[in-house]
């Protein structure tokens with residue numbers, strides 16, 4: 001792993017830890033160097049995981065590139081809450097074109113920089129899970145396949161949140177959304193194969209793929225830094241809880257993200273050139289109910305009639321992840 | 333330098349002379365030879381510095397161009413037909429963002445039924461997307477218009493579409509006068525946008541705009557197009573001085589001065605129309621031609637002035653507004669000072685149907701005799717459609733039309749004649 005886990009992460013702040021660490025290992029957010037790329041004053045909901053993830057990711061990318069960064073942004077919550085005309089929260093050069101073309105727009109920016117001999121200027125593309133796994137999938141795959149020098153960051157909140165919480169191909173099985181109502185014999189999102197985007201990115205054989213959550217922000221920063229040290233197509237998939245869409249208390253965003261990892265529901269790992277090179281071990285294996293219960297999108301699994309059958313299938317999927325990625329083996 | 337080359341190759345060479353910095357390529361007939369030609373020029377090192385990107389769709393082609401242009405690079409792509417529709421969302425977006433991208437559209441029909449041959453339905457579907465739309469009459473004009481297009485686009489901060497008839501121009505070997513690099517460099521200064529994506533001065537581009545300012549954004553787009561109407565004739569004049577020939581401008585008149593009947597058309601069919609008009613003139617008919625080069629912005633007052641003496645107008649167009657009639661005609665009618673009933677629509681050449689001098693002479697003559705219908709489909713096979721309509725009356729059902737027609741015609745594949 002590019003990141004050395006440290007024990008005091010449970011405090012939810014790294015201020016204490018940073019004082020104990022050598023300069024080079026300190027969190028970007030803890031230093032005066034941080035750029036506040038996504039500045040305060042934006043319109044995200046309280047406790048928005050996407051806002052948090054974007055702030056950490058882009059600040060880390062800014063630090064790694066010495067401020068020589070351009071971002072392309074898909075339509076979605078991040079775009080809408082950050083740039084209501086005539087205001088903008090972005091302190092970096094930033095463009096929003098469409099919902100489904102962000103990877104291609106980023107390719108164009110990278111091409112412009114190369115042709116102008118400005119290879120030091122780097123490009124980040126970012127979008128939600130809908131903009132990435134669904135409508136922008138073609139452009140994303142094309143960008144990967146050409147190995148364009150772009151870091152694509154997907155903020156996965158498991159649905160089309162900006163349009164009012166509809167199902168996307170990243171919506172987890174069993175979850176209620178506005179288009180997978182919690183009614184009928186099989187309430188919520190049906191079980192299917194799902195679309196495992198990090199695995200699909202790895203299958204492209206691109207230089208770097210990683211997953212992360214907003215519960216381990218140092219890990220997230222480290223992955224962005226590592227990604228920016230590499231040229232070519234890179235993909236970072238960040239799980240970002242959405243209090244509005246998931247129906248959890250806005251104070252529980254970090255806990256939800258942590259539980260997603262600790263249950264095995266969201267495996268955190270990285271891969272280089274098509275091979276998994278490191279996984280974040282589960283510290284304390286947790287049953288999926290603990291993750292599901294605080295979220296209203298799963299309320300129909302607990303009342304009026306407990307749906308143990310559905311919960312078992314969710315648990316089985318989490319256990320499969322644990323086996324597949326070796327999430328429980330002792331850390332080296 | 334005079335050359336005998338394919339239209340697509342001529343356009344590729346002209347584009348290269350414009351020093352594009354990012355070119356996005358995706359194949360679709362009849363445009364493909366243009367990007368193939370450019371790809372070779374980049375790969376061989378003749379066109380440098382330039383990034384030639386093989387994208388995965390036309391939607392990506394326009395999107396890559398958007399990113400490149402917003403970051404300050406001169407961007408170019410080419411497409412046709414289904415490709416233009418596939419990129420439609422990004423086409424509007426490029427205009428809304430005010431990015432001076434230049435795109436060739438090698439005009440082709442739109443399916444279903446799928447058809448690779450020429451008409452203007454593709455470009456007409458995007459007529460109100462905010463791009464400037466120029467139509468070339470010849471291969472020489474096609475290559476000249478591209479050189480003017482970059483200048484126009486960058487001065488006005490608007491994208492420009494250069495339309496040239498698929499196959500009829502793109503695949504025709506004709507003599508063209510290829511300008512020198514020095515000539516083009518003198519006419520077309522380097523691209524220097526007033527705003528670009530640059531860490532040195534961070535800007536946010538593409539913010540969400542609500543009802544409080546959206547109308548104003550669109551209004552300013554319209555004002556810029558209106559400004560193009562004023563600038564285009566001057567540039568065509570400047571082009572004539574620099575390159576020694578007439579190309580571009582808003583429109584071109586041919587034997588209209590004393591004409592009672594004026595035919596309005598766009599693109600390569602103007603050549604056939606002019607020959608027909610010459611023949612009719614020899615027989616004493618007072619007929620002339622108005623060729624529209626600039627379809628968007630629409631040159632309302634110039635068209636009105638050009639048609640002011642005409643007793644009747646025949647708009648010959650390779651497009652159809654299904655359920656209405658003509659697209660170009662609707663624009664012409666709105667700018668004709670006389671009675672709108674004397675503006676006739678002749679829909680011709682759809683899907684590559686040949687437009688012959690004989691057929692043209694027939695409709696133009698019937699126009700002067702006052703017997704031309706308001707809407708005519710040139711050389712429509714009435715027998716074929718009547719039989720299809722009869723079948724439909726017998727067994728009303730929904731389903732594809734083309735298959736029944738082809739069975740009737742007795743051929744499996746469509747034929748060009």
Ligand SMILES: Cc1ncc(C[n+]2csc(CCOP(=O)(O)OP(=O)(O)O)c2C)c(N)n1
Nearest residue numbers: 075076077099128129130131159160161162
């Ligand atoms: C072509 C197109 N289709 C649909 C939309 C409507 N739309 C805008 S944002 C959005 C949802 C975005 O979901 P996601 O990408 O997951 O981002 P989130 O808002 O959840 O962060 C949708 C459906 C659009 N803007 N463009």
Ligand code: SF4
Nearest residue numbers: 044045048077242244
């Ligand atoms: S709906 Fe969800 S993703 Fe969107 S701003 Fe609110 S919390 Fe963030």
Ligand SMILES: [Mg+2]
Nearest residue numbers: 128129157159
């Ligand atoms: Mg989402």
